[in-house]
Amino acid sequence: MAYGWDDLLFGEGFWLGLLLIETILLIVSSSIKYGGFFSAMFSIILFIVYNNEITNNTFEYYGVIFIGIMTLFHFFIGGD
Helix, strand or coil, X not given: XXXXXXXXXXXXXXXXXXXXXXXXXXXXXXXXXXXHHHHHHHHHHHHHHHHHHCCCCHHHHHHHHHHHHHHHHHHHHHCC
């Protein structure tokens, strides 16, 4: 089953897209000097977009909470 970017970000492949984005951000934050700050800022933007676009699906709420936790994690990586 092929997913488009719209399905990966907001549709049926929400968790797959979320884990793909967070994996890329984790690699960037751990390999580039200021990558943690960049990844945290991108996670904050993603948090705001997802918070405005979520429906009444409980799993999407858990995804937004996961993004918030990963934002703090990226900030801690960027502080080293």
